[in-house]
Amino acid sequence: MNIIYLLLALSVLVAIIFFIAFIVSVKKGQYDDVYTPSVRMLFDDELVKSKSKQSKTSKNEKSN
Amino acid sequence: MKSCFHCGEACKDDHLIFEEKDFCCNGCKTVFEILHESDLTYYYDLEERPGISPEHAEGKYDFLDNPEIAEKLLEFNENNTQIVSFLIPSMHCSSCIWVLENLGKLHSGVKSAQVDFPKKTARISFSSEKINLKSLVYLLSRIGYEPYISLKDYDEKDHRVNRSLIYKLGVAGFAFGNVMFLSFPEYFEVKEFWLEQFKYLFRWLMFAFSLPVVFYSGSDYFISAFKGLRAKILNIDVPIALGIAVLFIRSASEIILDLGSGFFDSLTGLVFFLLLGKFFQQKTYNYLSFERDYKSYFPMAVTRLNNKNSGEKIEEQVQVYAIKPGDRILIRNGELIPIDAVLIKGDAHIDYSFVTGEAEAVKKESGETLYAGGRQQGAILEIEAVKAIDQSYLTKLWGNDVFKKDKRSEFQTLINQISKRFTAAVLSIAFLATLFWLFYDPSKALNVFTAVLIIACPCAIALATPFTLGNLLRIFGRHKFYLKEAGVIEQMAKIDCLVFDKTGTITSNKKTEVYYEGLNLNAEEQELLSNSLRASGHPLSRQLYDILDKNNIDVPEEFEELTGHGISSGNRGNRMKIGSAAFVKDSTKNIRDKNNELISSGEGLPNNDKQPKQVENKTAVHISSNEEYKGRYVFKNAYREGLSELFSALGRDKKLYILSGDNAGEKERLQEMLPAETRYYFNQKPGHKLEFIKKLQQERKSVMMIGDGLNDAGALAQSDVGVAVSENINVFSPACDGILEASNLTRLAAYFKLSAKGMRIIKWSFVLSLCYNLIGLSFAVTGNLMPVIAAILMPLSSITIVAYTSIATNLAGRKIMKNRK
Numbered sequence: 001m002n003i004i005y006l007l008l009a010l011s012v013l014v015a016i017i018f019f020i021a022f023i024v025s026v027k028k029g030q031y032d033d034v035y036t037p038s039v040r041m042l043f044d045d046e047l048v049k050s051k052s053k054q055s056k057t058s059k060n061e062k063s064n
Numbered sequence: 065m066k067s068c069f070h071c072g073e074a075c076k077d078d079h080l081i082f083e084e085k086d087f088c089c090n091g092c093k094t095v096f097e098i099l100h101e102s103d104l105t106y107y108y109d110l111e112e113r114p115g116i117s118p119e120h121a122e123g124k125y126d127f128l129d130n131p132e133i134a135e136k137l138l139e140f141n142e143n144n145t146q147i148v149s150f151l152i153p154s155m156h157c158s159s160c161i162w163v164l165e166n167l168g169k170l171h172s173g174v175k176s177a178q179v180d181f182p183k184k185t186a187r188i189s190f191s192s193e194k195i196n197l198k199s200l201v202y203l204l205s206r207i208g209y210e211p212y213i214s215l216k217d218y219d220e221k222d223h224r225v226n227r228s229l230i231y232k233l234g235v236a237g238f239a240f241g242n243v244m245f246l247s248f249p250e251y252f253e254v255k256e257f258w259l260e261q262f263k264y265l266f267r268w269l270m271f272a273f274s275l276p277v278v279f280y281s282g283s284d285y286f287i288s289a290f291k292g293l294r295a296k297i298l299n300i301d302v303p304i305a306l307g308i309a310v311l312f313i314r315s316a317s318e319i320i321l322d323l324g325s326g327f328f329d330s331l332t333g334l335v336f337f338l339l340l341g342k343f344f345q346q347k348t349y350n351y352l353s354f355e356r357d358y359k360s361y362f363p364m365a366v367t368r369l370n371n372k373n374s375g376e377k378i379e380e381q382v383q384v385y386a387i388k389p390g391d392r393i394l395i396r397n398g399e400l401i402p403i404d405a406v407l408i409k410g411d412a413h414i415d416y417s418f419v420t421g422e423a424e425a426v427k428k429e430s431g432e433t434l435y436a437g438g439r440q441q442g443a444i445l446e447i448e449a450v451k452a453i454d455q456s457y458l459t460k461l462w463g464n465d466v467f468k469k470d471k472r473s474e475f476q477t478l479i480n481q482i483s484k485r486f487t488a489a490v491l492s493i494a495f496l497a498t499l500f501w502l503f504y505d506p507s508k509a510l511n512v513f514t515a516v517l518i519i520a521c522p523c524a525i526a527l528a529t530p531f532t533l534g535n536l537l538r539i540f541g542r543h544k545f546y547l548k549e550a551g552v553i554e555q556m557a558k559i560d561c562l563v564f565d566k567t568g569t570i571t572s573n574k575k576t577e578v579y580y581e582g583l584n585l586n587a588e589e590q591e592l593l594s595n596s597l598r599a600s601g602h603p604l605s606r607q608l609y610d611i612l613d614k615n616n617i618d619v620p621e622e623f624e625e626l627t628g629h630g631i632s633s634g635n636r637g638n639r640m641k642i643g644s645a646a647f648v649k650d651s652t653k654n655i656r657d658k659n660n661e662l663i664s665s666g667e668g669l670p671n672n673d674k675q676p677k678q679v680e681n682k683t684a685v686h687i688s689s690n691e692e693y694k695g696r697y698v699f700k701n702a703y704r705e706g707l708s709e710l711f712s713a714l715g716r717d718k719k720l721y722i723l724s725g726d727n728a729g730e731k732e733r734l735q736e737m738l739p740a741e742t743r744y745y746f747n748q749k750p751g752h753k754l755e756f757i758k759k760l761q762q763e764r765k766s767v768m769m770i771g772d773g774l775n776d777a778g779a780l781a782q783s784d785v786g787v788a789v790s791e792n793i794n795v796f797s798p799a800c801d802g803i804l805e806a807s808n809l810t811r812l813a814a815y816f817k818l819s820a821k822g823m824r825i826i827k828w829s830f831v832l833s834l835c836y837n838l839i840g841l842s843f844a845v846t847g848n849l850m851p852v853i854a855a856i857l858m859p860l861s862s863i864t865i866v867a868y869t870s871i872a873t874n875l876a877g878r879k880i881m882k883n884r885k
Contacts, residue, residue: 019238027227036181
């Protein structure tokens with residue numbers, strides 16, 4: 001049953017690692033702006049397609 | 065009607081078509097072209113018509129060439145890499161984020177750009193070899209994202225962000241979770257061999273986890289309780305600090321003396337929930353600043369004329385603080401006068417809307433005094449400074465003590481009133497119970513004493529206010545009323561006097577009523593009038609043109625526009641003059657009335673200039689045809705719709721005042737429209753307004769001031785709740801407790817109703833949490849408080865309160881705000 005000591009130490013260690021990760025992320029400013037990243041992540045791969053999308057836009061325009 | 069592909073504005077008849085798309089103006093088309101060339105048209109796919117029409121900014125940012133000024137703006141400057149943060153008020157949608165973050169595609173000098181949307185800032189890092197700060201600002205302006213640079217940016221910036229609450233919350237949450245796990249085995253009290261062996265380890269681990277919670281996360285409560293006691297106030301933090309301290313001491317002594325497992329889970333849970341409440345109440349509108357003073361309005365630099373010894377004049381860009389009395393300054397079209405000065409040269413048409421909320425320009429002649437805060441419209445001016453910047457008429461207002469004191473600290477909040485009685489009650493119960501047990505069974509006396517203090521810890525009471533008010537703050541925000549902090553709602557519920565400013569507050573700057581008085585115009589004259597107006601770019605001409613019948617659109621044969629005076633035009637033998645009274649009437653034979661100049665009374669400014677004795681209080685466009693005076697079109701600010709309903713709704717339980725810097729010309733019209741109890745005060749200068757509010761407060765009234773211009777700034781600061789009304793919340797408004805979008809002014813009564821309802825919800829949640837306290841106390845005084853009971857009761861009461869307040873406020877918000885739509 002002495003394995004409890006190891007398990008306990010491990011669980012506390014894991015908890016502390018996550019806690020430190022949290023502190024570091026706050027310190028880096030990840031919680032200062034919680035809105036923009038949620039929008040930004042939707043952009044990334046769309047940039048390449050911008051050419052093909054252009055024709056679509058003009059079609060939309062006519063229907064308006 | 066077609067709308068602009070770029071900005072969505074309705075296109076006029078003479079709109080532009082480019083690449084099969086409609087554009088309302090050249091500016092919008094140019095932005096489209098720029099983005100089109102750089103393959104950035106994805107901008108238009110993200111959102112429909114996301115653009116902003118760019119404004120002309122020629123020469124406006126020349127001061128950024130001055131390295132000293134530029135250095136002040138830069139966050140980082142080394143090895144040809146520079147980083148700058150701009151406030152960009154026009155950013156409003158995901159397209160904006162996208163295009164700004166892809167600024168590098170427009171100019172290779174831009175290395176990266178990061179947008180913080182809630183704060184409306186963009187942090188741009190660029191290579192100073194390829195693009196300088198000035199060109200960067202112009203690049204942004206060209207695509208419609210003009211950064212806002214003001215004097216405030218010149219002062220040392222505080223880049224530190226206060227994140228301590230997040231850290232504290234994180235620590236408490238981390239400890240709470242772990243302590244819960246560790247305390248679980250002992251709840252069941254099974255006399256099991258292994259548990260008996262390990263429980264000491266578990267207990268000391270819990271002790272270790274609770275240390276940072278008590279001494280770091282909970283430190284604010286001890287500090288606040290101590291401060292309160294020193295000021296002889298029993299605030300709500302006193303019983304909380306007492307509870308935390310007793311919890312910790314009793315738990316620690318229990319495990320040291322091996323009496324039990326302690327209350328570490330309740331302790332960490334309590335602190336965690338309390339901090340959660342605090343976090344919830346934190347202000348949420350990062351991009352709105354409620355602490356603005358004149359510095360946010362003023363430019364960073366101006367053009368100074370320097371006389372060289374040789375007699376030639378040179379222009380140089382200098383920092384505003386460096387201006388000394390006697391310096392000659394150039395003010396271009398659209399620039400703000402940063403300093404009280406005397407006009408030396410040029411045609412001055414000063415728009416004091418920053419100061420007064422009145423948009424009509426005031427005409428000044430050389431030798432007259434110009435006050436800081438005015439904006440020149442028209443030709444270039446040469447002025448001579450008479451005072452240093454912090455001593456000018458407008459800026460001196462900020463020297464007043466009202467801007468220094470903290471309003472909230474003097475306010476007796478409901479929770480502090482209750483906590484006074486609550487603390488007294490808890491302490492007396494604790495002592496009585498202890499006294500009883502001392503006679504009955506002395507071994508249990510200390511146990512009971514601490515148990516009472518633990519279970520009576522007003523966690524739920526302390527949560528009721530932040531959750532109710534925090535929720536209401538968000539509901540208000542959803543309905544375009546942005547408050548500085550949650551505490552304002554409580555003060556709103558107490559308001560019994562409402563003071564309104566007139567111009568810009570209960571009248572709309574956007575909408576004007578126009579009516580004609582004078583001789584009728586015949587068809588030919590009307591035609592000439594509308595055709596002449598069509599050719600003119602003056603805002604009044606545009607407004608008037610929009611409402612006139614448009615027949616036989618034609619270009620007049622003769623057309624001449626004199627900036628600041630009017631238009632003279634002619635067609636088919638008819639001659640017409642349109643413009644200011646002086647311009648039109650000077651040429652007509654019958655009337656020569658110098659006094660009837662086109663002057664709108666400069667609200668809030670000292671009237672020491674040679675203003676005509678008989679001031680026309682109306683803005684008008686005068687018309688003469690063939691040297692004969694015909695009449696005038698009078699422009700009036702329209703009152704907001706629903707104003708009389710609002711006033712009668714508010715007038716039921718509150719006193720109403722109208723405090724205006726204008727003259728009494730509108731009094732009769734207001735009296736017709738508003739309830740009879742409303743009092744009117746006219747010709748009030750900024751200082752008067754402040755004193756008026758002070759006088760009301762001395763009569764023990766709670767005053768809300770509702771204003772818009774900087775001339776109300778003193779009154780807004782003095783009042784219990786100062787609300788700035790703004791047509792566009794991104795445009796700057798004076799320091800205040802709340803910013804209300806102008807379109808929602810008429811719903812003010814609903815906001816009041818909701819805040820009163822909020823206070824009732826808080827009172828009910830007090831009753832609820834008292835019930836929990838009574839149950840807990842019954843365990844405590846009988847000496848039966850087990851850790852597991854505390855561990856169940858405390859979170860349960862907190863969760864009940866949070867659930868009740870959230871549901872009740874949302875229901876109330878939906879009901880009250882819906883009725884008024």
